[in-house]
Amino acid sequence: MTENLDIESDNQAFPKQSQQEPGLQSEMSPIPNDGFKEYIGSGRLKNQKAIITGGDSGIGRSVALAYAREGADIVLNYLPEEESDAKEVKKLVESLGQKIKLVSGDLKDESFSISLIEQAVQFFGEPTVLVLVAGKQQAQTDIRNLSTKQMIDTYATNVFSLVWLVKAAIPYLKNGSSIITTNSIQADSPSSFLVDYAGTKAAIKNMTKSLAKQLAPKGIRVNSVSPGPIWTPLQIVGGQLPDNIPSFGQDTLIGRAGQPAELAGAYVFLASKDASYITGESINVNGGKK
Ligand code: NAD
């Protein structure tokens, strides 16, 4: 449960800014709200063991902090350039008395993806939830500028790694465990400048449903979260067109971008016993944007 989140209700413009991919949350202005101060845990994920990708910043970070507040231990994946953001998460999680292991590495690499699962099992035994949040998004207004490298990197990060991680995790996932993927409003309403990215998110949403069917007999639930415009590093490292940054998120019904903290509850819910009869679903957290 998130209480008294400090969010401006009026439509304040974000300052124009850019960083190199993958970017650091600590250098953003304003720094995204990860909900650490406001989230109140009540043991909903007690004894759970979560592997979280993209957990250093943005949505993944707020998920990691809320999971820790709910009693879960965590293995956190991120890219080596993001070590400083990841170390902040480690400190915060440990301050709550939960265990956390940082495992940096590139999910585009199949052997690393497999080793992430193996390292997690060595650290805390069998995971109970696999939370896939890592993602790559680069805007290109003209398909003639969409390079084969960008296309391959976007699909490898967002789609191929999902398959590699799930394949490696299945032998360890017991009856009652779950997998949570991250798609996007782009899966259903693609922007003109996100041809490759939006395609990966549609794939993830679809694969969530086929995996739910395949894994239900093993007692593994598979669900997804579909964020709308959320203030995170992804947007200011080239994910969004620079001119769109100031008014980012103002085209939603709620009239502002979401903060990462506002996503944590959906991921907690899907991993918890409250969602024991939910599989193959996607939860929209998008300010009412269509
Ligand atoms: P973010 O930049 O904080 O998180 C993305 C993370 O992906 C990075 O921190 C990085 O650790 C990880 N990552 C990227 N490439 C990787 C690689 N090759 N190997 C390992 N890790 C890699 O931004 P975010 O917005 O919190 O993104 C989290 C997820 O939310 C992504 O899947 C994104 O597509 C999705 N999403 C975001 C928005 C939004 O508006 N921010 C909207 C819809 C969906």
Ligand code: MG
């Ligand atoms: Mg990051």
